[in-house]
Amino acid sequence: MTNALRLSLKAISKSYGNLRANDKIDLDIKPGSIHAVLGENGAGKSTLMKLIFGLLQPDEGRIFLDGTEVRWQSPEHARAAGIAMVFQHFALFESLSVAENVWLGMDKSWSLAAVAEALKELTQHYGLSVDPNAFVHRLSVGERQRVEIARGLLARPRVMILDEPTSVLSPQAAQALFAMIRTLAKEGCSVIYISHKLHEIRELCDDCTVLRHGKVTGQVDPRQCNDEQLSALMIGSAPAPLLRAPRALSSPIVRLDAVSVPALDEAGERLNTVSLDLAPGEVLGIAGVSGNGQGLLLDLLSGELTSDAALMRRMKGHIFFENRAIESLGVRMRRRLGIMAVPAERLGRATVPELSLADNMFLAESKHAWRLDHQSLYRSAHDVVDAFAVKASSPKALASDLSGGNLQKFIMGRALALRPKVLLVSQPTWGVDVGASAQIRQQLLALRDSGAAILVISEELDELFQIADRIHVMYAGYLSAPVKRADATVELIGQWMGGSWLSHEHAAQAESATLQYEG
Amino acid sequence: MIVLEKRQHPSLWMGYLSPLLSIALTFVVAAMVVSAMGKDPLRVLSLFTLEPLNGKRAIGEVMLKATPLILCSLGLAFCFRSNVWNIGAEGQFLLGAIGAGGMAMWLTETGLTEPGWLWVTQALLLGALAGAAWAAITAWLRDRAHANEILVSLMLVYVANLLLSYLVFGPWKDPKGWNFPQTLRFADSLSIGRLGAGMRVHWGFVVALISAGAMVWLMYFTALGARLRVGGLAPGAARFAGFSSRESLWTVLLCSGAFAGLAGAMEVLGPMGQLTPHVSTGYGFTAIIVAFVARLHPLACVLASFLLSIMMIGGELAQSRVGLPASVSSMFQGVLLMMLLTFDSLIQYRIKWRGRPSKELAKHA
Numbered sequence: 001m002t003n004a005l006r007l008s009l010k011a012i013s014k015s016y017g018n019l020r021a022n023d024k025i026d027l028d029i030k031p032g033s034i035h036a037v038l039g040e041n042g043a044g045k046s047t048l049m050k051l052i053f054g055l056l057q058p059d060e061g062r063i064f065l066d067g068t069e070v071r072w073q074s075p076e077h078a079r080a081a082g083i084a085m086v087f088q089h090f091a092l093f094e095s096l097s098v099a100e101n102v103w104l105g106m107d108k109s110w111s112l113a114a115v116a117e118a119l120k121e122l123t124q125h126y127g128l129s130v131d132p133n134a135f136v137h138r139l140s141v142g143e144r145q146r147v148e149i150a151r152g153l154l155a156r157p158r159v160m161i162l163d164e165p166t167s168v169l170s171p172q173a174a175q176a177l178f179a180m181i182r183t184l185a186k187e188g189c190s191v192i193y194i195s196h197k198l199h200e201i202r203e204l205c206d207d208c209t210v211l212r213h214g215k216v217t218g219q220v221d222p223r224q225c226n227d228e229q230l231s232a233l234m235i236g237s238a239p240a241p242l243l244r245a246p247r248a249l250s251s252p253i254v255r256l257d258a259v260s261v262p263a264l265d266e267a268g269e270r271l272n273t274v275s276l277d278l279a280p281g282e283v284l285g286i287a288g289v290s291g292n293g294q295g296l297l298l299d300l301l302s303g304e305l306t307s308d309a310a311l312m313r314r315m316k317g318h319i320f321f322e323n324r325a326i327e328s329l330g331v332r333m334r335r336r337l338g339i340m341a342v343p344a345e346r347l348g349r350a351t352v353p354e355l356s357l358a359d360n361m362f363l364a365e366s367k368h369a370w371r372l373d374h375q376s377l378y379r380s381a382h383d384v385v386d387a388f389a390v391k392a393s394s395p396k397a398l399a400s401d402l403s404g405g406n407l408q409k410f411i412m413g414r415a416l417a418l419r420p421k422v423l424l425v426s427q428p429t430w431g432v433d434v435g436a437s438a439q440i441r442q443q444l445l446a447l448r449d450s451g452a453a454i455l456v457i458s459e460e461l462d463e464l465f466q467i468a469d470r471i472h473v474m475y476a477g478y479l480s481a482p483v484k485r486a487d488a489t490v491e492l493i494g495q496w497m498g499g500s501w502l503s504h505e506h507a508a509q510a511e512s513a514t515l516q517y518e519g
Numbered sequence: 520m521i522v523l524e525k526r527q528h529p530s531l532w533m534g535y536l537s538p539l540l541s542i543a544l545t546f547v548v549a550a551m552v553v554s555a556m557g558k559d560p561l562r563v564l565s566l567f568t569l570e571p572l573n574g575k576r577a578i579g580e581v582m583l584k585a586t587p588l589i590l591c592s593l594g595l596a597f598c599f600r601s602n603v604w605n606i607g608a609e610g611q612f613l614l615g616a617i618g619a620g621g622m623a624m625w626l627t628e629t630g631l632t633e634p635g636w637l638w639v640t641q642a643l644l645l646g647a648l649a650g651a652a653w654a655a656i657t658a659w660l661r662d663r664a665h666a667n668e669i670l671v672s673l674m675l676v677y678v679a680n681l682l683l684s685y686l687v688f689g690p691w692k693d694p695k696g697w698n699f700p701q702t703l704r705f706a707d708s709l710s711i712g713r714l715g716a717g718m719r720v721h722w723g724f725v726v727a728l729i730s731a732g733a734m735v736w737l738m739y740f741t742a743l744g745a746r747l748r749v750g751g752l753a754p755g756a757a758r759f760a761g762f763s764s765r766e767s768l769w770t771v772l773l774c775s776g777a778f779a780g781l782a783g784a785m786e787v788l789g790p791m792g793q794l795t796p797h798v799s800t801g802y803g804f805t806a807i808i809v810a811f812v813a814r815l816h817p818l819a820c821v822l823a824s825f826l827l828s829i830m831m832i833g834g835e836l837a838q839s840r841v842g843l844p845a846s847v848s849s850m851f852q853g854v855l856l857m858m859l860l861t862f863d864s865l866i867q868y869r870i871k872w873r874g875r876p877s878k879e880l881a882k883h884a
Contacts, residue, residue, distance in 0.1 A: 332761040341759070
């Protein structure tokens with residue numbers, strides 16, 4: 001049976017410290033099949049692909065290519081064996097031509113002319129339409145992607161992996177891509193298609209493996225399944241909300257009024273007339289795949305972007321705190337008002353990895369005049385470590401020594417110790433183990449019950465269903481209307497994450513924003 | 520083939536070994552080069568290490584040369600720690616010399632030479648101010664126009680050099696100086712007090728040591744220093760904390776310019792006693808090497824200044840006693856910096872031997 005499979009992964013496991021990114025994963029890819037790998041962010045898809053591509057070694061498990069066991073030490077091995085991968089982020093030199101870029105990555109036996117010839121043949125055969133002599137800086141995003149695909153195809157791969165390829169394409173370009181993929185599959189190459197877009201997978205793929213929290217939750221034929229079944233495998237059923245005190249309605253403490261920030265380039269995040277209300281004593285959740293504007297929203301609210309004059313000039317709309325417009329206030333002023341942010345990047349933004357926990361308290365405190373009070377920092381760090389059960393040897397431990405979960409507990413504790421009126425959190429439990437995640441969510445609820453207003457941006461629907469009172473969805477810079485937790489279902493939110501709620505004109509705008517950059 | 524692989528944790532050992540290994544290997548390279556030139560390597564090495572410390576007067580010379588290095592490197596370490604790459608300390612040094620020298624010249628001409636210590640202090644402060652003003656140009660251009668401070672500060676060095684040449688060849692030239700490009704000699708009272716009879720080293724050395732202490736206090740015991748250190752270690756974290764990058768840019772550049780300017784002023788009011796085109800023997804650039812050898816720590820800057828001072832004097836001795844060319848000194852400084860950067864990379868990375876992919880693939884075929 002194994003001999004009939006192009007690529008077979010058996011009981012593959014990979015851990016990063018405490019985090020089990022891949023847990024005994026079986027993946028069977030038939031020859032000539034277009035096989036989807038479906039899962040939310042954090043499900044383990046990219047780790048799995050890195051294992052297939054040779055960037056990482058599995059801790060356990062075996063990989064078989066056409067029946068023979070293989071163990072690749074590096075991507076060069078994998079490529080030589082016939083695995084090609086097209087990444088989401090392209091590795092192209094803008095000042096060189098297409099042929100030169102591809103030629104640089106080939107081994108020395110290819111001449112530039114041979115590469116250009118081969119590219120011409122490829123583009124005709126697969127309908128890729130890429131001019132080998134064009135300079136990359138003139139190409140649109142879709143065309144650059146085609147260059148990357150051509151680069152992969154030159155090696156005549158047996159397995160081609162595409163990582164979220166349509167995230168940068170307009171619908172028309174996506175159709176052209178699908179045509180190419182079907183041709184490729186007919187010739188016997190297997191295609192692994194990574195995506196979270198259900199309609200695409202059902203249109204294109206004949207096989208699908210669904211990942212959740214590092215495990216395989218199912219292997220199905222997507223053409224036989226509907227959206228609910230696929231969602232259920234991908235997201236699971238909605239968990240019950242955690243216990244919380246009943247919430248009394250009060251007027252919002254933070255209001256965004258039609259805030260728009262146009263992007264500078266096609267890949268940049270943008271905000272399109274975002275309006276929201278955040279009231280004290282509530283947790284407002286923002287769902288959505290990363291990159292749809294959530295990061296920009298958090299940075300704008302925290303005050304970190306106020307010093308970017310060009311961006312502030314582009315910004316339209318207002319941010320109100322207690323009915324006062326605060327767009328022009330910086331981080332320090334907003335903290336004095338009681339607004340505190342906990343960003344998603346723990347090392348390098350929320351903390352300095354090379355400094356101790358005590359020194360890292362300095363990033364959130366505002367007490368020091370001109371003298372640095374080391375004792376006071378030490379004591380505050382000690383208090384946080386105690387109160388939030390942070391596993392650290394002492395407040396003198398470096399931030400980089402702590403595990404992800406403990407560091408996040410420390411960062412949360414540091415923010416909560418300031419007793420903020422408004423807490424803005426992004427990905428509060430990303431990469432954090434189950435126990436610490438539960439603790440962090442309890443802390444957020446406790447803060448909510450004490451009357452603070454909390455904004456939680458999270459890719460994990462589970463989390464939002466557990467702790468949010470109302471949920472918005474963000475897509476292409478647009479913010480959906482809020483849904484009360486009681487009225488929200490996984491299917492609804494899952495669909496909204498794909499942008500189905502956008503009115504026709506907005507949807508057209510969102511598409512045309514990508515169309516501009518598509519030739 | 521040899522591959523550099525990132526370590527899980529930076530190596531503590533290499534952090535300490537790197538400067539020591541670099542110094543040791545620099546001497547090895549020096550010995551090899553020197554013997555290739557037909558000179559006795561051991562003699563040259565002793566000229567570079569032992570001779571400069573031979574006797575009270577010699578040690579005084581080492582301290583004298585270390586003084587501007589300490590001051591300049593303190594300022595540069597301050598800048599580099601904040602990711603502001605001030606390469607123009609040499610220019611700021613020259614402006615300090617011009618400022619103090621100009622004032623001393625005017626005082627001497629107008630006869631306002633007493634009390635000496637008061638005028639000297641004022642001239643030194645003027646020199647510091649001039650250096651800071653020169654650095655302010657770089658800060659302003661980076662602040663307003665996002666100009667790269669490496670390029671601007673470096674180019675301003677050439678401007679400063681030309682300014683000094685213009686002054687000593689032109690309006691400030693001593694009419695009684697037989698047409699040599701130099702100003703008149705400043706009045707005797709307008710020189711910094713010596714630390715001992717027959718020695719050239721002066722109170723500026725003490726000021727330099729005190730400055731090192733002040734830097735330690737500033738960097739590790741003030742909130743400003745903490746903000747600057749965070750800004751250098753993780754700019755994203757500094758933004759998150761609301762620290763102003765503008766504040767750090769101006770603070771470190773003005774401070775560094777002032778230190779370099781003060782060093783230049785001390786050179787002119789100390790051993791030189793007049794302004795000439797050769798006021799600096801590249802102190803501003805050597806100080807960059809000092810700052811890196813010291814791993815940007817203020818107290819280590821003092822030690823590294825002594826090391827480089829000894830190397831500079833050793834170079835001069837090697838020239839005069841053994842006939843090595845003048846560039847030998849800068850060559851060894853360059854080798855030292857290169858070795859240091861190479862060994863420093865081993866703190867974050869380790870060397871591994873990996874077989875070639877085609878060979879390994881054959882195993883799997």
